[in-house]
Amino acid sequence: MFKVIVVGTDGSDRAAVAVRHAFELARTSGAKVYGVHVVRPAMMLGTEQIDAAAVAAVNAGRQEESERIGKQLRSEAEKFGVGVEVLTFDGDPADALVKVAETENADLVVVGNRGMAGIKRFALGSVPNKVSHHCHCSLLIVDTDRASAT
Numbered sequence: 001m002f003k004v005i006v007v008g009t010d011g012s013d014r015a016a017v018a019v020r021h022a023f024e025l026a027r028t029s030g031a032k033v034y035g036v037h038v039v040r041p042a043m044m045l046g047t048e049q050i051d052a053a054a055v056a057a058v059n060a061g062r063q064e065e066s067e068r069i070g071k072q073l074r075s076e077a078e079k080f081g082v083g084v085e086v087l088t089f090d091g092d093p094a095d096a097l098v099k100v101a102e103t104e105n106a107d108l109v110v111v112g113n114r115g116m117a118g119i120k121r122f123a124l125g126s127v128p129n130k131v132s133h134h135c136h137c138s139l140l141i142v143d144t145d146r147a148s149a150t
Helices: 013-029 052-080 093-103 118-124 127-134 144-149
Strands: 004-009 032-039 084-090 108-112 138-142
Touching: 004 013, 004 052, 004 093, 013 032, 013 052, 013 108, 013 138, 013 144, 032 052, 032 093, 052 084, 084 093, 093 108, 093 127, 108 127, 127 138
Parallel strands: 004 032, 004 108, 032 084, 108 138
Antiparallel strands: none
8 A cells, every 4th residue: 555654743742643643554554654853943143143052052952852753753663563764854844744755755644734833833834735735645634633632
C-alpha cells in the first residue's frame, strides 16, 4: 500500500498523535518513514546589535530541541517496530514536508490538523493547507483535537 511515509512533528503532544498514525500505517504496510522536524529561525531585529553570546545560546537551544525531538521519534518508532529517518530543517514546515516527499518519492504525508493558532497561524499559514496545495502525493490530516480528547 504505502512504501514511503513522511510525517511532520514539532515535538508537541498534538504532533505525536499524527506521528503515531504514521507509524501505525508504516507497521501495517511495511513503509519506510521519514520524520521531519523544522526549527524556525530565531527572529533578530535589524536595528539592534547582535550579541554573539545570545546567538550562541539560541543556537544551542535549537540544537537541544532538535535532538530531543529526534530521540522522541526514534523511541516511538521502536515501539511500533518500524524504522524512521529523522530529518531536521530550518525554515517553513510545509516547504520541508513537500521537499522531503518529492525527494524521497513518498506515497503519503501525515500531518496534524492543529499546531499554531492566532496571529502566528495568520502570519505563517496553515501547514496542512499549504502541503495540500503543493504536495504530489496523498496527504493524511489527522484530527488531533478528537484524538487528544480521548
